[in-house]
Amino acid sequence: KIPEATIKRLSIYNRILNELSRDGIEVVSSARLSEISGLNAAQIRKDLTYFGEFGVRGVGYFVTHLRDNIKKILGINRQWNLIIIGAGKLGQAILSYGNLKSQGYNIVAAFDNDPSKIGTKIGAYNTPVYPLTKLKEIVRKNTVKIAILTTPAVAAHEVLTMLEEANVEGVINFAPVKLNPSKNIKISYVDLVTEFDKMVFKISSE
Amino acid sequence: KIPEATIKRLSIYNRILNELSRDGIEVVSSARLSEISGLNAAQIRKDLTYFGEFGVRGVGYFVTHLRDNIKKILGINRQWNLIIIGAGKLGQAILSYGNLKSQGYNIVAAFDNDPSKIGTKIGAYNTPVYPLTKLKEIVRKNTVKIAILTTPAVAAHEVLTMLEEANVEGVINFAPVKLNPSKNIKISYVDLVTEFDKMVFKISSE
Numbered sequence: 001k002i003p004e005a006t007i008k009r010l011s012i013y014n015r016i017l018n019e020l021s022r023d024g025i026e027v028v029s030s031a032r033l034s035e036i037s038g039l040n041a042a043q044i045r046k047d048l049t050y051f052g053e054f055g056v057r058g059v060g061y062f063v064t065h066l067r068d069n070i071k072k073i074l075g076i077n078r079q080w081n082l083i084i085i086g087a088g089k090l091g092q093a094i095l096s097y098g099n100l101k102s103q104g105y106n107i108v109a110a111f112d113n114d115p116s117k118i119g120t121k122i123g124a125y126n127t128p129v130y131p132l133t134k135l136k137e138i139v140r141k142n143t144v145k146i147a148i149l150t151t152p153a154v155a156a157h158e159v160l161t162m163l164e165e166a167n168v169e170g171v172i173n174f175a176p177v178k179l180n181p182s183k184n185i186k187i188s189y190v191d192l193v194t195e196f197d198k199m200v201f202k203i204s205s206e
Numbered sequence: 207k208i209p210e211a212t213i214k215r216l217s218i219y220n221r222i223l224n225e226l227s228r229d230g231i232e233v234v235s236s237a238r239l240s241e242i243s244g245l246n247a248a249q250i251r252k253d254l255t256y257f258g259e260f261g262v263r264g265v266g267y268f269v270t271h272l273r274d275n276i277k278k279i280l281g282i283n284r285q286w287n288l289i290i291i292g293a294g295k296l297g298q299a300i301l302s303y304g305n306l307k308s309q310g311y312n313i314v315a316a317f318d319n320d321p322s323k324i325g326t327k328i329g330a331y332n333t334p335v336y337p338l339t340k341l342k343e344i345v346r347k348n349t350v351k352i353a354i355l356t357t358p359a360v361a362a363h364e365v366l367t368m369l370e371e372a373n374v375e376g377v378i379n380f381a382p383v384k385l386n387p388s389k390n391i392k393i394s395y396v397d398l399v400t401e402f403d404k405m406v407f408k409i410s411s412e
């Protein structure tokens with residue numbers, strides 16, 4: 001099983017390689033990747049050897065070749081349709097975030113139980129807001145596998161049950177509550193408190 | 207230098223231990239911590255031995271003793287005053303997030319350049335919104351060391367310069383842009399795309 005920290009670093013390498021390729025750079029060394037990302041160069045070489053031989057000794061890595069391989073390893077060499085449940089402040093900030101679309105993530109629909117939001121289009125990409133009764137139909141029609149959960153904590157369990165019934169495979173959960181998923185659905189928790197703890201540690205350990 | 211992945215896990219252990227202590231649980235095994243967190247039990251034991259001997263053979267870890275030690279290691283055994291620059295959708299979602307306050311993070315002020323927001327109070331904790339001209343004064347008066355950056359990418363560089371002049375020590379940056387900080391300020395980047403990539407990998411590698 002590949003550690004989550006390695007997957008996170010691959011995601012960072014992919015983003016950097018995207019930028020390098022956009023700037024027309026064809027070859028990059030692990031030292032240069034280290035400089036840009038702030039990650040340790042030996043760690044970068046170890047990560048990339050884990051999946052195969054991508055570098056050329058004395059030359060470095062071919063940017064688009066390495067990027068395409070990383071995309072294949074991560075499974076992001078294709079488009080993904082997602083839905084978001086809870087079209088509040090956080091939901092709308094995610095819906096408007098340009099980087100998601102440019103990385104192949106399309107949030108095709110938002111869901112909410114607030115009557116004043118249902119039937120409207122929100123966010124920078126005019127995403128339609130549906131009632132939860134439409135969940136199964138939208139998931140099926142758009143082959144949605146991943147849902148983002150940005151409802152209040154009290155609503156999260158009931159929404160998860162509906163997502164399981166709609167055969168969604170993964171939920172990225174922002175609501176501060178421990179969920180009890182069935183075995184057919186994967187949950188990942190995002191808590192920004194961790195980012196604050198990391199910064200405090202950086203400052204305190206000076 | 208302690209790897210960032212270890213610090214992230216310590217933050218997760220701290221959160222779990224807080225919940226266990228709230229539920230009146232006094233002792234916990236690495237196996238139980240593994241069950242709750244989804245992290246590998248051997249990795250947990252390795253993390254905790256790195257900083258000292260906290261467990262008792264055959265018994266486990268004393269919850270409050272371990273939690274207090276982790277808080278000390280991370281530097282979160284005290285209150286931290288923060289500011290946020292950019293009181294838009296993402297800024298307001300962060301300002302209203304209850305977990306920050308309960309973990310000792312007080313966002314004392316928001317800053318924005320939108321005249322309709324300046325002079326108002328926003329978010330669940332009625333945080334005052336100031337113009338950027340008040341930055342230095344607020345940072346000094348409240349001993350602020352960390353700022354959260356949730357402005358559009360185009361404004362990030364100019365705001366960073368102002369934060370450096372105000373002697374802020376760390377910036378948690380959400381704007382999708384590479385910053386060029388002076389040597390006196392630490393930057394951490396948060397990009398939710400990484401969370402999406404991690405979920406795609408989980409689903410694809412089934």
Ligand SMILES: NC(=O)c1ccc[n+]([C@@H]2O[C@H](COP(=O)([O-])OP(=O)(O)OC[C@H]3O[C@@H](n4cnc5c(N)ncnc54)[C@H](O)[C@@H]3O)[C@@H](O)[C@H]2O)c1
Pocket residue numbers: 085086087088089090091111112113114117132150151152153155159173174175176190191192193298299300302303304
């Ligand atoms: N994990 C993190 O780091 C983090 C950061 C900020 C906020 N949050 C959490 O994200 C969630 C959203 O925060 P916010 O600031 O956007 O809140 P918000 O109140 O602005 O938005 C919540 C939305 O969910 C909708 N909703 C409520 N019950 C629902 C239901 N049963 N089904 C569908 N929609 C429902 C509401 O109508 C509203 O539109 C909260 O749980 C908050 O604690 C997490």
Ligand SMILES: NC(=O)c1ccc[n+]([C@@H]2O[C@H](COP(=O)([O-])OP(=O)(O)OC[C@H]3O[C@@H](n4cnc5c(N)ncnc54)[C@H](O)[C@@H]3O)[C@@H](O)[C@H]2O)c1
Pocket residue numbers: 092093094096097098291292293294295296297317318319320323338356357358359361365379380381382396397398399
């Ligand atoms: N990293 C991530 O995962 C992630 C996710 C969502 C959004 N974002 C980013 O976060 C930022 C905020 O997103 P949002 O949806 O809240 O946008 P928004 O437009 O709702 O909010 C931006 C706020 O910044 C203010 N602002 C603009 N220029 C300013 C300046 N010079 N000084 C102070 N304030 C200024 C605006 O008045 C507004 O209130 C954007 O850069 C967006 O790309 C990042």
